[in-house]
Amino acid sequence: MNPFGLRVDEVERHRWPPFVTAAIRRGNFLWHIDGAIRRTPQQATLLTAREVDEAGGDTEFADTYLAYDALPDEEKARLDGLQVVHSFAAAQARANPSATEQERQAWDRVPTRTHPLVWTRRNGRRSLLVGATAGEVIGMAPEESRTLLDSLLDWSTRPEFVLHHRWRRGDLVIWDNTGMLHRAMPFEPTSRRLMHRTTLAGEELVA
């Protein structure tokens, strides 16, 4: 359950500095979909609570199908065709704003991925592909791009689109990772919280 869908061996391959585990943990507190910088993000995620801690660690989910459907038609038309660069660096810059230049250079070594802002499935269903990894809209001035992405994330995570889950030991939650953002509520590194995750690989390219 990290914004990048990266395994430990992939972290090693990119030779990231040792801060990466803590950095990724903080990334979980931001709204994201798993594997957004992959060509094909994971289809679904299964999360089981083995140990829970009363002090934080709940999970929130936001429905990006509903968020897209609820947009006014003129806004849908404005978003149509826009492409967004997703990156590890974009998410990390938010999670770790006081990072050093050396850390930022390390983030920039991770390949980026460009996806359409509106994800259209073969079955015609559409969702907004936003979240922590969404760095910039191609062809847009940086400020305009940031404003648009921030406003769409705010929109997608309005209370009417969000489910808050408080874990009990033994809970299993399965969600469509391609049509939902999620985030962990903050918890301490010393928390006894223990979650087991299984991911279902995606089959449909983002289009």
Ligand SMILES: [Fe+2]
């Ligand atoms: Fe995650």
